[in-house]
Amino acid sequence: MMASPRQHNPGMSRSPPSFLELSPQQDWGVMSTRGQSLPGLIRRYSLSEGAATRDTDDMEQVAGAQADQASGSSIERPHRRGSILIGDTTSPFRWSGYYTPPVQLKSLRKPVREYYERMNYLVSRYSYVDRLLDSSIARDLLEDYERHWAKNQGQLHTITEEQSAAPLQTSSEESAAINNQAGYNHLTERTPLLVSPDNEVETGGFGHDHASDARRIVMTAIYINLTANCILLAAKIVVTVMTSSVSVLASLVDAALDFLSTAIIWSTTRITTRRDRFRYPVGRQRLEPVGVLIFSVVMITSFFQVALVSLQRLIGDDHSLIELTLPAIIIMVSTVAIKGLCWIWCRRVNDSNVQALAQDAMTDIVFNIFSIIFPLVGTFANLWFLDPTGGLFLSFYVIFNWASTAKEHIAHLTGAAASLDDRSVFLYLVMRFAACIRWVQNLEAYHSGDRLNVEVDVVLDETTTLHDSHDIGESLQYMLENVTNVDRAFVHLDYTEYNLPTHVDHTR
Template sequence: MVGKRSLNRDDGVPYYRLNQQSGVAPDQSHRHGDLENGKHNHTPYHYSRRSLARSRLPPRIIRFQDAARTALEDLHRNQLKNALLSGIDRQGLERFRKPDHEIKQIKNKKLRAFYRDQNEKLNDWLEVDVVVMAAKWAINVNVAANILLLASKAFAAFTTGSLSLMASLVDSALDLLCTLIVWSTNRLVLWRLNALQKRFPVGRRRLEPLGILVFSVIMVISFLQILRESVSRLMPPHGDPEMLGYAAIASLVATIVLKGSIGLACRPIKTTQVQALVQDCKTDVHFNTLSLLFPLIGYYAHVWWLDPLGAGLLSLYIIYDWGHTSFENVTRLSGEAVDARTLRKLTYLAYRFCPVVEGFKSITAYHAGDGVWVEFDILLDENTKLSRSHDIAETLQYCAEGLGEVDRAFVTTDYAAIGPSGHAVDAEMNH
């Protein structure tokens, strides 16, 4: 159990001793605990509990583009990459390697065996480093490819009048803008100064969903303009199909081939972060394939309205996609209640404290931006000592905050099952 003192049962036996008897070693860490087995996962906490929370949620319908989610995942991948690479000192390890010709000159048989064994260990560690460097390569190549392909799309879009190609260009440009917004807000969140900590005592993590909200508005307005242009081109009864130049076709084909190649090359790297990058490449391939097919088929089939129609359909989809993202962020910033699955998990956590509490008056969980805040109102015997009451409440708080979804947990204690629960405002509303 976590806390300044161990919790004892009524028979005086500490709970951590029960874990020892069952073969589970006691652990004082309180983050990411497995309550069922009494084990703990010491994975270091990094920026986004959102990504951890998402991994526990049911799979969502894959959408063409969700630059907010993609940018956040790119940011997490960069943080993971930097953390991993900072621990690799290849040159520092290589100085312990003994060349084969020097080993052969050693007369002591046991000493020769020692150096050969050491070289084999260095080879194994080098193999591990290669895997980590491969993850770094995948991340950096994808970022470089996005910048290069944006430049080629811009050149192609200005050499042709295709609206589908323009929609693809705007989407790519705003994706990079979203990455910049997420990176900037994340830096502001992590920027810790004493003056800022006094002004924002609980941190500034809600800057991240606010940044995504602002960007989603920009995204919707931009594609509304493309939709307006596509409708204006569809209004006349006749028109001429837009011809895609070789530069435009080459640009989109290069995007599809390069993104597809990066996705296939990254597929063998079985890490969550790189696999998310593979999914991002897959959505890029789908979007750019449609951006190429609409004007190309329209030109060769002499269907002039197919290109503006395709641009309008893509714009409608992105407007719907980002409108949903915007609404989602607004509701979460407004304090939306958590989903049933998260509430069940928190209820089960509370249930595991049944041996040391009399009951629970209420469990309230709601979003405060991307993270979740949860309030427990627990019942204790009126004769419970202050020290024991403190340990129970603090342990429940730490266990709840150890869950990936939870940012903050608040625990209040009570001895009467009948009476107001929660805050003063809640009590007034109930009456």
């Protein structure tokens, strides 16, 4: 399962359905950022894979109609605030003209094909940004801010200094204060500051149900792989006892560590899904790369010991042939068959964690096949050194692959910069977001575990009010966080192109 880590190649082409779909759904709810309905809406987009892409005008008609219904007004306003602030930001590019069909890619040489595969990947990312910004999400966010501000501005009061001799409350005032205090007793940490009852009913639980289904699928895949690993571990222990093959020993170590890897994935998945907003305000998603890093060290150390055993066999005086009996061969072939069934099932589940299990199962299939081939060929060809050579080869294969994985996760955990492709996509989104953004002063994208943090400094007109600046900045933040590989986004607003560094450099 975990004998070979999953390799990431950002330059390879990826199909657009891997990004969030923006197809209009009949059960869309009106967005309320302060009423906590926006996360549910974004989850709806992320879980609507496979839906056909509709026309953007239809999308805006659906969302616009719902916004008017939620506001309770049947009079259409001639100028929506969102459209005024964002302005006309139509994309000047038609990215579909730059996309190369896969049929044409097959006829190209490998270097040229890799170049166009990377271009297809960028085209799909830019097209996704266009669909995101051409939808009504950002404009409806601004309308939502305006609607709640108008509704609640009379309820918000500034804090004034306490009078030295404050008059005593009347009985009616005391009863009102008691009633207000009683109304706060049901509040929890998840209660929104400003609640929108209309939106609360429409969006409650929709994204949670889909997220629960996805977690159930992941946990089912983990349990299936855990059961398979237990069976394979017991079978390989029997084969190792029956023979003294180093290649089979390497396969046994791999099976034992597969059991450990499944346990690590299971434990980190359960821990990260249990949110504690007081102890871990931004979640514990970085536990996953930490777990992989720890497992990488264990994997490298274990197979280093297997490599030492192989070298001792090669330089030792014992040149006896390793013979695999028929029961041992049957057991090893059965392990390949079980891993093959796990791979067939896991590859049908459209989830990144389950896809990782599927790729690891395929790697184990290849690993176990070579564990059988090396001693068998050595026996039939009367070549004693093939078995320890095979064990040495498999050990180096695992060591180099997991060393590469450890290096990658160390870079991600220490805040390595995002790729140029990712930064270009973020820059394109910020440049296209609103016409009132005069300059993009700075953009930083860096890893915080497996996902990215994005910080952007934008310059608005100095006459822009705090009201408008806040709504533009927070709407841009939500748009950036709507990109699939972004964990958190931070938008800094300036009124001039000159600004001091955003953060203090403590290394000087």
